[in-house]
Amino acid sequence: MHIVSDLNIGGGQAVVRTLAEYQARQGCTPVVCAFQDGPLGREIKQAGIPVEILPGRRAGIFAFPYFVVDMAHILRQLSTLVKRYNIQVVQTHLLMALDFLVLALRWTNPGVVIFWTFHSANFVLRKEHLARQKWLLGPKRFVHRQLYRLTAPCVEGFIAVSDQVRESLLQVFGERIRPRIYVLPNGVDVERYGIAIDRAAVRAALGLPADSRILIQVGALKPVKGHTYTIAALAALAERYPDLHALFVGDGELRTELEAQVAANGLTGRAHFLGNRRDIPTLLAASDLFVLPSLWEGLSMALLEAMASGLPVVASAVSGTIQVIIPNETGYLFPPGDVTAFTQAVDMLLVNPAYAQALGEAARRRVVAEFSAQRQAEAHLALYRQALYTLERAEKPFHRQDAKHF
Helix, strand or coil, rough: CCEECCCCCCCCHHHHHHHHHHHHHHHCCEEECCCCCCCHHHHHHCCCCCCEECCCCCCCCCCCCHHHHHHHHHHHHHHHHHCCCCCEEEEECCCCCCHHHCCCCHHHHCCEEEEECEEECCCCCCHCCCCCHHHHHHHHHHHHHHEEEEEEHCCEEEECCHHHHHHHHHHHCCCHHHEEEEECCCCHHHHHCCCCCHHEEEEEEEECCCCEEEEEECCCCCHHHHHHHHHHHHHHHCCCCCCCCEEEEEEEEHHHHHHHHHCCCEEEECCCEEEECCCCHHHHCCCCCECCCCCCCCHHHHHHHHHHHCCCCECCCCCHHHHHHEEECCCEEEEECCHHHHHHHHHHHHHHHHHHHHHHHHHHHHHHHHHHHHHHHHHHHHHHHHHHHHHHHHHHCCCCCCHHCH
């Protein structure tokens, strides 16, 4: 059972969808649970995988009696689903404090193996996680850290999507969990990317000339994704490359601010905000260059998708990304926040299309070999088998089928 915060469009949610689909192909019987439905929920159901929507939180910790009632209700629902589907392994994604609630399944459903997944190196509580009472950030962050350390012994394993995420886990939890941290990189469904399309027709549908040069960025419009740096680079290159356009795929809190930046730099008609789209493989295939100027990452699914599409990549040298990209071989890296270096990298690839094409081809080969969805699913299933075998040998606390059925 994969438990995720929501099924809206996002990198972590896409990981859950792809992982569940490929685990099902390999004989596992996954179930996906979320506290909020969304577009990815329909896609998961279409793949024949059950999706269960859990009751959300209605009360905060300050309304303590109601908060306790909410938590008990969620736990009862989870416990019922574990029994209904005969769940052996529970893996959480993007839950934050609700990770602690899931641990209670160890008592209501003895024998269940629990893994916490961390999709970002910066996973501790941040200001944007508090809709109200932002003054509580410091105290809540302290409490979360202490709860993480206190409950760590109850978790079978901690899944980090990159080496850098593992180092962040060690900083928060301490060295004692090192043997239980498993670095399992994200994987992409390579079959969906690198497709043949009518580029001219796709560009015409977007209102772009067939011979324009297109750089694309895919990701939520949030500060961490660095869209402002892409716009600054586009402004610096606009006069030299009058045929250069930028596609921004995704939506979020910064849209109005970023549109204002585009207008202030005279880029109206050159920068295009497409919102959330479900035809990303087609948009990537219609583009010439992918950019990812993030300030931090876990391991970007958008990056893997672009590389699987055979696009040359210019990205900031942040966690996860530096594990995927081999500099000057499968992509080009620059220091995060360095607009000058970012601009120069884009300029270099625009001037050298043969080199850009070689980077893109090498990028696809690397993703197919090292970061495919099948490889990711196999690694997870091997971890599940190991955990179940160890539990059965050590305690034999319940009577279930042997883990060989995975």
